[in-house]
Amino acid sequence: MSILESLITTAGDEAKAKLKDELLERIQGAKAQGEQAISELGKNIEEWLKLTIEDELDKDELKALLQAEKRKQEQYLNTLEIKARAQLEKYSVQLVDMVLDKALGKIV
Amino acid sequence: MLKKGLSVFPLFLSIALFTGCSLFTSHYDSTRHENFTKLKATHVQFIEDWSKDSGKEWNENLVTSYCINGDLAFRQAFEYAKSLDKSDKTGQKAVDILWSEFKANCALSLKKKKLFSSVFKKNILPTIEQNYDYAIQGELSRVQ
Numbered sequence: 001m002s003i004l005e006s007l008i009t010t011a012g013d014e015a016k017a018k019l020k021d022e023l024l025e026r027i028q029g030a031k032a033q034g035e036q037a038i039s040e041l042g043k044n045i046e047e048w049l050k051l052t053i054e055d056e057l058d059k060d061e062l063k064a065l066l067q068a069e070k071r072k073q074e075q076y077l078n079t080l081e082i083k084a085r086a087q088l089e090k091y092s093v094q095l096v097d098m099v100l101d102k103a104l105g106k107i108v
Numbered sequence: 109m110l111k112k113g114l115s116v117f118p119l120f121l122s123i124a125l126f127t128g129c130s131l132f133t134s135h136y137d138s139t140r141h142e143n144f145t146k147l148k149a150t151h152v153q154f155i156e157d158w159s160k161d162s163g164k165e166w167n168e169n170l171v172t173s174y175c176i177n178g179d180l181a182f183r184q185a186f187e188y189a190k191s192l193d194k195s196d197k198t199g200q201k202a203v204d205i206l207w208s209e210f211k212a213n214c215a216l217s218l219k220k221k222k223l224f225s226s227v228f229k230k231n232i233l234p235t236i237e238q239n240y241d242y243a244i245q246g247e248l249s250r251v252q
Contacts, residue, residue, distance in 0.1 A: 003195050044235070051227060061228045064216050068209055068232055072239040075205045080244035082198045085133035093251075 037076055041069060134192045136250040143203070144183040144247060148240035150178050151210050152233065160230035161224050166223045175214035182207040202243040209236060225249055 030042025048065050051057045057065070113200065154174055156162060189199035209247060212230075224232075 004250070044231075048231060051231070057231075057251045060171070060216060060220065061225065064206045064212060065228070065232055065235070067212060068235045068239070071205050071209050072235050072242065075202065075242040075246075076141060078198055078201050078205065079242045082133055082246040083249045084203075085131055085198070089132040089251050100215065 035075065041073070044069060125169065130195050132194065133196050133250060134194050136247060136252045137192055137199075140185075140189055140192065141244065141247045143188060144206075144240060146205075147181060147185060147206060147210075148237070148244075150181055151206070151213075151236060151240070152236065154178060154213065154234055155229055155236065158202070159224040160226045162223065164223070166217075168218070168221065171214070171217050177212075178210055178214070179207075180228060182210060190205070198246070202246055206239060206243060209239060211232050 029040050029045050030038050031046070033039045033042070045066070048057060048062055052059065054063045123231065157164060157174075158166065158171060186200055186203045188205045192195075193199045213236075
């Protein structure tokens with residue numbers, strides 16, 4: 001049982017048990033992901049929930065941390081899109097240049 | 109692996125040609141790159157200055173002034189990125205995400221009317237820095 005699991009098991013009533021179980025399952029699932037960005041997200045969320053339960057962070061700070069994490073993930077996806085588009089252009093231009101500079105006149 | 113890449117390549121090329129190269133993105137720009145590094149410094153300094161163990165006392169006028177000046181710097185960077193963007197708008201989106209984070213941090217400081225806790229600072233700074241690092245990586249991966 002993780003530290004977070006034991007903390008939230010004792011922190012609330014039974015009506016919230018289902019939500020807690022689902023949250024735990026998702027955090028564990030994220031932590032187990034091969035993609036580093038997602039596994040870090042799981043670890044961070046677990047740590048921040050633990051700090052909030054222990055009153056080291058207040059709810060506004062927790063919310064700010066989660067929103068900061070969401071924005072970081074949005075940036076990560078935007079960067080992946082830039083990389084994919086740049087890669088596509090490099091391949092296309094290189095191929096056209098190769099045909100113009102080398103293949104034309106030799107193969108056709 | 110190579111064969112798989114080669115088999116997918118003609119598809120990408122066809123899409124690029126048929127869409128008038130709208131799948132491409134704007135090229136690397138040194139000013140846009142510099143803007144990301146300057147905004148990162150501005151943002152990190154804001155968090156460090158207005159957190160406990162900075163040696164400062166929270167001051168509404170100074171925080172407000174820092175936020176107004178920071179907001180102007182983000183606005184200038186956004187407009188600059190927008191002026192270079194192709195239809196994908198990835199340049200302005202990168203700035204907009206960072207700008208939203210800065211505005212949220214300013215709003216939180218002004219709502220709490222006190223210094224951020226050391227625990228909050230320790231936990232939010234790596235996330236903010238990584239956000240800027242992703243934006244910088246994106247700029248550096250553009251066609252030079």
